[in-house]
Amino acid sequence: MPYVKSVSLDELSVELSKRTGNFSQWIRGKLIEEFSGDLDHMMGVDFRDWLGTGKCNPMLAKGCCPLCWPAGVPNGKERKELFDDHQAGERGGSK
Numbered sequence: 001m002p003y004v005k006s007v008s009l010d011e012l013s014v015e016l017s018k019r020t021g022n023f024s025q026w027i028r029g030k031l032i033e034e035f036s037g038d039l040d041h042m043m044g045v046d047f048r049d050w051l052g053t054g055k056c057n058p059m060l061a062k063g064c065c066p067l068c069w070p071a072g073v074p075n076g077k078e079r080k081e082l083f084d085d086h087q088a089g090e091r092g093g094s095k
Contacts, residue, residue: 007027025071028070029070029071031068032067032070046047050064051082051085051086052085052086052089053067053068053082055069056069057069058071058073058074059079069091
């Protein structure tokens with residue numbers, strides 16, 4: 001569930017924030033970047049190679065690892081591409 005926070009920006013900050021595209025996503029990314037040394041992967045070392053990506057599985061019930069997936073859970077198209085890449089790698093071919 002999303003939490004809503006508000007921030008106070010000056011005129012320069014408002015102009016700079018317009019360059020970020022999705023300001024909330026940018027803020028989330030910067031928070032993770034700033035504090036990533038304090039965070040553990042949500043799934044642990046044993047689960048950190050989902051489909052050969054070297055990332056935690058984003059689809060487990062306990063949530064999506066913010067270190068591996070800072071933009072959130074990959075959408076259906078992105079998951080299909082990752083799966084197809086993984087399948088092609090296992091067959092020794094390309095997509």
